[in-house]
Amino acid sequence: xxxxxKLFIQSPRGRKxxxxxxxxxxxxxxxxxxxxxxxxxxxxxxxxxxxxxTLAPDRPLVxxxxxxxxxxxxxxxxxxxx
Amino acid sequence: xxxxxxVSRAIVEDEIGHLDGWxxxxxxxxxxxxxxxxxxxxxRSKIDNERYAFEFLxxxxxxxxxxxxxxxxxxxxxxxxxxxxxxxxxYFHPNLIICAPWSRKAYAVHGGPHxxxxxxxxxxxxxxxxxxxxxxxxxxxxxxxxxxxxGRMAP
Numbered sequence: 001x002x003x004x005x006k007l008f009i010q011s012p013r014g015r016k017x018x019x020x021x022x023x024x025x026x027x028x029x030x031x032x033x034x035x036x037x038x039x040x041x042x043x044x045x046x047x048x049x050x051x052x053x054t055l056a057p058d059r060p061l062v063x064x065x066x067x068x069x070x071x072x073x074x075x076x077x078x079x080x081x082x
Numbered sequence: 083x084x085x086x087x088x089v090s091r092a093i094v095e096d097e098i099g100h101l102d103g104w105x106x107x108x109x110x111x112x113x114x115x116x117x118x119x120x121x122x123x124x125x126r127s128k129i130d131n132e133r134y135a136f137e138f139l140x141x142x143x144x145x146x147x148x149x150x151x152x153x154x155x156x157x158x159x160x161x162x163x164x165x166x167x168x169x170x171x172x173y174f175h176p177n178l179i180i181c182a183p184w185s186r187k188a189y190a191v192h193g194g195p196h197x198x199x200x201x202x203x204x205x206x207x208x209x210x211x212x213x214x215x216x217x218x219x220x221x222x223x224x225x226x227x228x229x230x231x232x233g234r235m236a237p
Contacts, residue, residue, distance in 0.1 A: 012219040075223060081170065
């Protein structure tokens with residue numbers, strides 16, 4: 001489907017393929033990945049592996065001109081030591 | 083709360099089985115000794131290119147969190163200030179421990195500052211930092227965090 005984008009998401013708990021409509025918001029991608037990898041609700045960062053660019057949660061995927069089969073990195077927020 | 087060594091070994095191998103992508107991305111050096119339940123991961127800070135080796139001793143994992151020690155990859159020295167990075171949003175503690183619920187040495191019973199945590203509940207305090215991959219990716223993020231990383235704690 002020309003409106004779909006095939007991506008891989010690499011998380012600390014593995015790597016999985018996903019397909020999203022290009023208009024999907026980054027926040028929705030993060031939520032789908034969070035559930036797929038078994039993370040609890042929280043704050044996450046999604047970055048392009050290729051460039052290290054962090055994707056803004058409120059923007060749609062299409063605004064980043066991602067390519068099919070590109071890998072995004074999902075990382076839980078660092079938080080702080082205690 | 084002892085865990086059979088074979089059980090800990092199987093859990094560790096399942097969790098580190100997901101690390102290939104990160105090993106490639108960050109060029110980690112990974113050494114897993116299943117007989118000793120000892121995992122060493124060498125990482126490099128992208129800020130100053132300094133190398134750090136994080137040793138995870140995994141006896142009784144996952145009933146208890148890892149015992150984490152820092153080893154200087156230059157000479158094998160262990161647990162000294164020059165083995166540790168500084169900063170790291172408070173995770174790299176000046177008492178030479180990783181200060182987080184997923185670090186056994188952070189608990190008072192092991193000489194750490196936290197008498198307020200129950201060690202058997204460790205994985206519930208920061209549930210998104212409760213598997214080995216979570217911890218390792220976090221450590222790399224801290225080494226690359228320009229807002230907090232402070233270089234090697236001592237020359």
